[in-house]
Amino acid sequence: MRLSILHLITRMDGGGSAVNTILSAIGQQLAGHRVTLACGPSEESQMTGSESEQLGERLRAFEAAGGEYVVIPALLRSPGWSDLRAYTQIRRLVARGFDVIHTHTSKAGAVGRMAASRSSAAVIVHTPHGHIFHGYFGWFMTAAFITIERRLARKCDALVALTAAERDDHLALGIGRSSQWRMIPSGVDVDTLARQVDTWRAQHGDVHRWDRYSWDAVSVGRLTAIKGMDRLLRAWAELCKTRPDARLALVGDGEDRPMLEGMCRDMGITSNVHFAGWSDPVPYLASARSFALLSHNEGMGRAVVEAFAAGLPCVVADVCGLRELVTSDCGVVLDAGDPAEVARALQTQWPDAMAATCRKRAQAYSLQKMLDDLLRLYETLHEKRTGHAA
Numbered sequence: 001m002r003l004s005i006l007h008l009i010t011r012m013d014g015g016g017s018a019v020n021t022i023l024s025a026i027g028q029q030l031a032g033h034r035v036t037l038a039c040g041p042s043e044e045s046q047m048t049g050s051e052s053e054q055l056g057e058r059l060r061a062f063e064a065a066g067g068e069y070v071v072i073p074a075l076l077r078s079p080g081w082s083d084l085r086a087y088t089q090i091r092r093l094v095a096r097g098f099d100v101i102h103t104h105t106s107k108a109g110a111v112g113r114m115a116a117s118r119s120s121a122a123v124i125v126h127t128p129h130g131h132i133f134h135g136y137f138g139w140f141m142t143a144a145f146i147t148i149e150r151r152l153a154r155k156c157d158a159l160v161a162l163t164a165a166e167r168d169d170h171l172a173l174g175i176g177r178s179s180q181w182r183m184i185p186s187g188v189d190v191d192t193l194a195r196q197v198d199t200w201r202a203q204h205g206d207v208h209r210w211d212r213y214s215w216d217a218v219s220v221g222r223l224t225a226i227k228g229m230d231r232l233l234r235a236w237a238e239l240c241k242t243r244p245d246a247r248l249a250l251v252g253d254g255e256d257r258p259m260l261e262g263m264c265r266d267m268g269i270t271s272n273v274h275f276a277g278w279s280d281p282v283p284y285l286a287s288a289r290s291f292a293l294l295s296h297n298e299g300m301g302r303a304v305v306e307a308f309a310a311g312l313p314c315v316v317a318d319v320c321g322l323r324e325l326v327t328s329d330c331g332v333v334l335d336a337g338d339p340a341e342v343a344r345a346l347q348t349q350w351p352d353a354m355a356a357t358c359r360k361r362a363q364a365y366s367l368q369k370m371l372d373d374l375l376r377l378y379e380t381l382h383e384k385r386t387g388h389a390a
Contacts, residue, residue: 003378004034004097008090008112009104010077012039012059014051014252014278015222016302017129020186020370021104022058027371029067036068038093039108040075040086051253051278075108083111090115098122100378105129106145110152117155123381126152127160128170129186130299130321149175157381160374162186162300163321182377186300187370190309190362193282197310200286214287215274216246217315217346220303221293223254228294228317228336233260235294235342237267243347244272249284251276285310290346294336298322300365308362311355315345330358 007025012018022037029035059069070093074085094101094115102125103112109126116124128149153159153176160182161167167181217236221227229250236248250260250273257275264270276284285291291307291314300321304314308330316322317336326333332345 002033003028003099003382004036005100005102005378006036006038006093006098007102007104008072008108009037009039010075010106010108011041012055013222014054016186016299017105017127018055019058019302020127020129022055022062023187023189023367024102024371024374025067026058026062026065027367028375029062029065031371031375033375034066035062036070036093036098037062038070038072038090040072040077054278075111077107079107083107086111087115094122099382100125102127102378110148113152113155121385123157123378123385124155125158125160125377125381126156127162127184128166128299129162130166130297146173146175149173153177153180156180157385158182158377160184160377163324165320165324166299169320182373184370184373184377185365186302186305187367188302188305188309188362188365189367190305190359190365193285193306193309194311194359194362196282197286200282204287213289214247215249215284215289216243217290217292218249218251218281218284218288218307218312219292219294220251220281220284220306221295222252223250223256223260225256226296227252227254228296229256229260230263231294231317231336231339231342232292233263233267233269233273235339235346236273237269238339239343239346240269240272246272247274248272249274249276249288251279251281251284253277281306282310285312288312290315290348290350291331292342292346293317293322294342295319295322301325305362305365308358308365311358313348313350313354313358315342315348327361330354330361 007021009021025035025037072089074082074089076082090112100123101116103109104127159176159180162185164183223229240246264273291312294317298319298321304325307314314326314331316326316333318333323333334341334345
């Protein structure tokens with residue numbers, strides 16, 4: 001029996017939650033299920049041209065496999081009266097009938113679960129992809145969101161955390177029961193990325209040797225406040241005091257780019273930092289000495305897994321998903337607010353064996369494992385609800 005599956009997410013862009021969702025949709029459609037992917041208008045993400053192109057390629061692959069892509073016009077990121085229209089629009093979609101309704105991220109998770117709870121036949125699964133309880137809003141709004149999440153959790157058959165730390169954070173706030181939570185890390189096509197990195201290195205003379213590389217560090221992600229790129233630049237300015245030739249590559253784009261470029265000018269490190277935009281990350285990962293991600297909040301950190309697949313040790317902030325992802329044998333977890341500490345970590349003399357250790361670590365977060373775990377969860381819940389095996 002094929003399952004009919006609805007994935008609902010607030011917006012589609014180059015962020016980790018969107019990539020996770022569309023890769024899940026593609027994989028499930030290719031596995032023979034009937035998949036609908038619904039989201040709010042992607043224009044709200046203010047994507048760059050290259051980011052939009054990458055998203056377009058994935059959406060074309062999904063539709064070519066037979067998947068259905070639906071835009072919910074009123075599903076916007078910011079709270080407002082549009083939420084009532086979004087609820088109505090999602091209710092119409094849900095009324096078509098699905099075996100599984102899987103909501104993703106905060107806004108789509110809230111409106112989507114309220115709409116989906118009217119469908120007694122569907123299994124309801126929600127993945128927060130991190131949470132908005134730290135680093136986003138003031139205490140009043142945060143308290144309101146926690147109250148809402150506690151109530152919405154009761155409408156779910158299962159809640160999916162990307163890491164154990166994310167699950168534990170929610171449980172500590174009274175969101176969901178321990179029996180509801182499943183841990184399914186965000187899947188990355190680590191084997192393909194590793195092959196691409198190896199091919200690039202073979203073509204360019206294996207510049208990844210620790211004593212011969214193009215970039216002292218690389219970071220990949222949207223240039224937004226939550227990603228902490230300003231903290232990385234302050235640490236880089238500190239590092240450049242003793243290493244005036246040090247080079248950092250930032251792969252990604254976003255609304256904070258002008259501010260970050262201004263910081264580089266003010267700190268005198270313009271020549272030490274390269275803003276790559278939404279470029280192919282493979283050449284940067286293949287020719288870097290290490291990877292850095294100093295986010296204020298992170299559900300898991302797909303970019304870190306990609307760095308592991310390239311054999312790069314990672315220097316990361318001590319926050320939810322990252323502290324679990326990066327172990328002492330494949331990088332450093334630290335206080336990202338201390339520029340001197342970050343600068344010291346980025347100059348670590350990594351042992352030669354660390355590249356192989358990082359690649360082995362990446363295998364625990366493979367795309368196929370995520371797809372297998374999600375489908376196993378769907379089938380188990382569907383059988384429990386209907387009494388029939390999927």
